[in-house]
Amino acid sequence: xxxxxxxxxxxxxxxxxxxxxxxxxxxxxxxxxxxxxxxxxxxxxxxxxxxxxxxxxxxxxxxxxxxxxxxxxxxxxxxxxxxxxxxxxxxxxxxxxx
Numbered sequence: 001x002x003x004x005x006x007x008x009x010x011x012x013x014x015x016x017x018x019x020x021x022x023x024x025x026x027x028x029x030x031x032x033x034x035x036x037x038x039x040x041x042x043x044x045x046x047x048x049x050x051x052x053x054x055x056x057x058x059x060x061x062x063x064x065x066x067x068x069x070x071x072x073x074x075x076x077x078x079x080x081x082x083x084x085x086x087x088x089x090x091x092x093x094x095x096x097x098x
Contacts, residue, residue: 022036029039060068078086 025040026036029036032039034042
């Protein structure tokens with residue numbers, strides 16, 4: 001992974017950790033030939049991207065994905081509630097001159 005880009009506008013982050021955790025991170029940084037700061041920042045950034053990606057990705061079972069595709073290809077007829085909602089929406093749009 002690339003090091004974080006250098007920027008004039010930097011924010012500060014402080015963390016308290018045990019000597020054992022710091023030594024572990026320092027050892028990992030040394031093994032990769034990077035500074036502790038660079039190792040911590042890039043590792044935290046990668047972890048943050050992974051968490052965000054997991055929360056923005058919809059995972060479906062094979063059965064669920066088949067149902068989704070079938071519904072998209074052959075949508076059901078709109079029910080009464082949906083038809084009434086469309087009418088209310090169109091009335092609101094017309095009332096506002098759009």
